[in-house]
Amino acid sequence: MLFPNIPVIPYEGPTSTNPLAFKYYNPDQVVAGKTMKEHLPFAMAWWHNLCAGGSDMFGRETADKSFGAAEKGTMEHAKAKVDAGFEFMQKLGIEYFCFHDVDIVPEADDINETNRRLDEITDYILEKMNATGIKCLWGTANMFSNPRFMNGAGSTNSADVFCFAAAQVKKALELTVKLGGKGYVFWGGREGYETLLNTDMKFEQENIARLMKMAVKYGRSIGFTGDFYIEPKPKEPMKHQYDFDAATAIGFLRQHGLDKDFKMNIEANHATLAGHTFQHDLRVSAINGMLGSIDANQGDYLLGWDTDEFPFNIYETTMCMYEVLKAGGLTGGFNFDAKNRRPSYTVEDMFEAYILGMDAFALGLIKAAKIIEDGRVDNFIAERYSSYNSGIGAKIIANETTLEELADYAAKMGAPELPGSGKQEYLEAVVNNIMFGC
Numbered sequence: 001m002l003f004p005n006i007p008v009i010p011y012e013g014p015t016s017t018n019p020l021a022f023k024y025y026n027p028d029q030v031v032a033g034k035t036m037k038e039h040l041p042f043a044m045a046w047w048h049n050l051c052a053g054g055s056d057m058f059g060r061e062t063a064d065k066s067f068g069a070a071e072k073g074t075m076e077h078a079k080a081k082v083d084a085g086f087e088f089m090q091k092l093g094i095e096y097f098c099f100h101d102v103d104i105v106p107e108a109d110d111i112n113e114t115n116r117r118l119d120e121i122t123d124y125i126l127e128k129m130n131a132t133g134i135k136c137l138w139g140t141a142n143m144f145s146n147p148r149f150m151n152g153a154g155s156t157n158s159a160d161v162f163c164f165a166a167a168q169v170k171k172a173l174e175l176t177v178k179l180g181g182k183g184y185v186f187w188g189g190r191e192g193y194e195t196l197l198n199t200d201m202k203f204e205q206e207n208i209a210r211l212m213k214m215a216v217k218y219g220r221s222i223g224f225t226g227d228f229y230i231e232p233k234p235k236e237p238m239k240h241q242y243d244f245d246a247a248t249a250i251g252f253l254r255q256h257g258l259d260k261d262f263k264m265n266i267e268a269n270h271a272t273l274a275g276h277t278f279q280h281d282l283r284v285s286a287i288n289g290m291l292g293s294i295d296a297n298q299g300d301y302l303l304g305w306d307t308d309e310f311p312f313n314i315y316e317t318t319m320c321m322y323e324v325l326k327a328g329g330l331t332g333g334f335n336f337d338a339k340n341r342r343p344s345y346t347v348e349d350m351f352e353a354y355i356l357g358m359d360a361f362a363l364g365l366i367k368a369a370k371i372i373e374d375g376r377v378d379n380f381i382a383e384r385y386s387s388y389n390s391g392i393g394a395k396i397i398a399n400e401t402t403l404e405e406l407a408d409y410a411a412k413m414g415a416p417e418l419p420g421s422g423k424q425e426y427l428e429a430v431v432n433n434i435m436f437g438c
């Protein structure tokens with residue numbers, strides 16, 4: 001046991017003051033017709049939880065993530081991370097994990113050796129999965145950390161680097177299939193540019209699509225039946241990234257005929273970096289039938305980068321769960337792509353961060369279900385568009401009219417009445433009433 005001082009985390013309810021207990025996440029509690037566990041397939045992000053030690057541009061790691069291994073960056077260390085990860089997920093009741101290839105093994109200079117290590121570690125992970133029932137939500141290839149990807153992977157100027165990226169995607173797909181992953185993610189961390197003075201944007205975007213098409217073809221040929229995901233992000237590390245936001249990524253997928261195989265993996269902090277709310281990018285994905293999975297975290301209103309904080313803001317989780325409930329749930333899950341703050345470096349902090357995030361989403365689920373059940377918001381929206389239910393409005397939405405007919409109608413009508421109050425303040429008060437009323 002690597003965390004002997006941490007018990008299996010119990011649900012103790014909102015009045016509990018035990019830091020190592022859930023206050024809202026009660027897996028078997030039924031909300032809106034399903035258990036919380038069914039609504040909220042939570043996943044652990046291998047990279048943050050088991051690999052990242054809190055280093056930043058100004059200082060080295062504060063947290064020790066060796067998990068008892070004598071030397072870091074070895075296969076012994078990689079196995080210790082597997083042990084730590086599975087004990088961690090079991091104690092929290094987390095059903096899924098997400099991984100990049102290079103999170104689970106140290107990358108070797110030679111890709112053949114890296115792939116051998118990947119085979120060895122996934123054998124070990126599979127044993128643990130079979131013993132615990134824990135599953136893989138999605139896999140991905142890290143095509144942004146190694147210096148070879150400085151100009152991107154699919155978008156690189158170097159055909160040799162493109163081939164290396166293809167080799168990594170091929171292997172990561174094989175591993176995802178081996179581990180039964182539900183999804184495969186493309187996060188285009190360096191698929192973008194710093195200056196158009198050295199960039200052929202059209203060429204780069206077409207090459208990204210080529211890599212994705214080959215991935216779909218190969219993935220389907222080896223039995224991958226899940227969803228491919230694009231995880232949009234507007235910037236960081238690149239100044240401009242091609243998968244700017246959900247709307248941009250969906251347009252790209254449609255342009256290249258990839259929309260049947262791909263959905264969105266929406267990350268809260270990426271949406272806010274794009275100048276949207278989290279809810280906005282969820283809605284854009286949902287109305288296009290492409291809401292697949294969620295990277296559950298939050299940003300900081302005062303900072304302009306991806307802080308990857310654990311979800312704390314209940315308004316945000318509530319509006320997220322409102323979107324998810326309205327969309328009929330996710331085919332993917334809620335991956336905590338989040339990290340402890342640098343001074344939160346203890347084992348207790350690791351657990352408390354996940355308890356915060358899981359409770360924040362459970363509470364958001366409870367509140368979102370109440371907003372829907374209450375009906376005032378939804379009824380207001382329905383009423384707001386009711387002029388399209390009959391008469392000329394009904395003709396418009398049935399596509400049974402022409403510009404000439406509408407112009408005649410307008411000419412006879414005189415000036416239209418004002419369209420009715422949007423009642424934003426009233427609706428915000430309704431939400432507060434539901435959030436904080438007894």
Ligand code: XUL
Nearest residue numbers: 140187231267295306337
């Ligand atoms: C980076 C990010 C990635 C992706 C997977 O901002 O979110 O960790 O989730 O590559």
Ligand code: CO
Nearest residue numbers: 231267295337
């Ligand atoms: Co992410």
